[in-house]
């Protein structure tokens with residue numbers, strides 16, 4: 304059975320080294336177990352083997368890979384590829400040149416090359432290679448490295464140029480699945496990768512238009528006492544991370560988030576709150592923490608002046624809505640719309656009483672919100688869907704994830720706003736003329752539901768971020784990631800003993816992440832649990 308190189312799965316790329324095989328096993332056995340555990344491509348890399356031995360072991364391993372329907376790649380040796388009729392070759396920068404190899408192997412064979420910098424990646428585009436091995440990402444005991452490890456930042460820089468002239472194929476929903484209209488060079492990262500860091504390698508190594516296709520590993524499988532288990536574990540991690548990173552929307556969000564967090568601090572947007580009395584202090588503190596500038600005002604006479612402040616935006620939080628309050632909200636919206644400014648609606652407690660439903664109805668009639676954010680009960684009420692499960696201002700109970708997306712999509716399409724429904728899982732949707740973007744988020748700590756105003760202060764962050772960025776969908780996603788990841792990190796500091804000590808730790812972590820982002824450290828974002836829907 305021949306293997307079509309266009310559909311090769313590079314996700315778990317096993318590279319061999321017989322010197323690392325445990326005494327109780329053999330190289331063939333390790334490879335067999337790895338294939339059983341889910342390795343998707345195997346490279347025979349035997350630096351010390353004599354040609355005859357190389358071919359002998361190659362025959363045995365080729366039998367295994369053929370049976371599994373996966374490719375066997377040979378490291379460096381064109382003669383061995385030809386002798387075995389293996390599926391391809393991997394070469395380094397100092398090995399035989401690619402045009403000569405292609406001439407001998409023909410168009411159907413796979414050719415991979417190692418790249419460690421942008422120039423080599425550009426050359427790989429010019430040469431007719433099928434994939435690149437990018438490394439070394441980290442230090443490794445398996446090989447003496449000639450250059451310092453590049454880290455995931457270095458891999459991302461290479462991914463910025465590797466396929467930068469290709470248009471990604473787009474589905475009707477605007478999502479991409481990694482397929483390119485023209486030739487796309489696949490990529491794996493190599494060097495010091497194992498089960499515990501593979502997820503962050505994949506999630507930290509990307510550009511807005513490209514992502515890794517897998518990880519190449521030697522010691523964490525070849526040296527494992529149980530190669531089946533080691534591979535299975537690695538595969539699960541890798542497949543989940545790759546699925547996420549294949550979404551262009553997610554890559555754009557992750558690429559933008561750190562930049563946005565830094566830019567909010569650097570531009571200090573003015574965030575005018577018309578909010579409820581319960582959360583004013585908490586909201587003001589949170590706004591200051593991200594570097595924005597809060598004002599709490601219900602005074603209609605100053606709305607026009609506030610709206611004229613550069614980078615200003617308005618948050619309307621319906622928490623303690625009265626009929627006089629409604630008129631002020633409407634005046635605020637008009638003042639901000641007159642200056643082409645963003646207005647964010649947090650329909651707190653919508654659905655709790657007929658009065659709130661009436662207030663909400665009138666606000667939606669005036670419309671024009673950049674973002675509407677609320678919990679499940681609030682967004683359900685705003686969408687005009689019967690059966691919002693609310694008690695007072697709290698949302699109780701939960702619909703299926705499909706139903707929640709349906710509700711959010713309904714509100715997003717009737718209003719044109721970005722809509723965020725918060726909860727244990729957060730749902731974010733935006734419809735525009737070109738496409739629909741939908742994401743599911745799973746970050747956050749349960750203490751967020753044990754303090755008052757946690758949803759309201761997220762509204763402050765969303766308003767600050769959407770003041771600074773044209774794309775309110777990405778701005779809202781970035782604010783949400785900042786907030787929910789900070790909540791997880793807060794609890795991990797060890798200084799949180801319950802909801803009381805959680806609040807200051809949360810503020811500290813938001814500040815800390817903002818500082819890291821201003822220092823261009825984006826490693827915090829690899830914790831993002833965001834999924835295409």
Ligand SMILES: Cc1ncc(COP(=O)(O)OP(=O)(O)O)c(N)n1
Pocket residue numbers: 316318346348378379393394395396398415416417435436437438446491493519
């Ligand atoms: C998938 C993959 N990536 C990189 C390498 C390294 O190849 P090379 O630069 O030729 O170094 P050696 O393997 O010869 O030490 C690889 N083998 N596989």
Ligand SMILES: Cc1nc(C(=O)O)sc1CCOP(=O)(O)O
Pocket residue numbers: 318417436437438439440442443444445446493494495496519520521522523
């Ligand atoms: C074979 C190889 N090539 C590298 C490169 O940087 O090109 S690093 C490497 C060894 C990778 O082994 P491990 O998974 O055990 O760290």
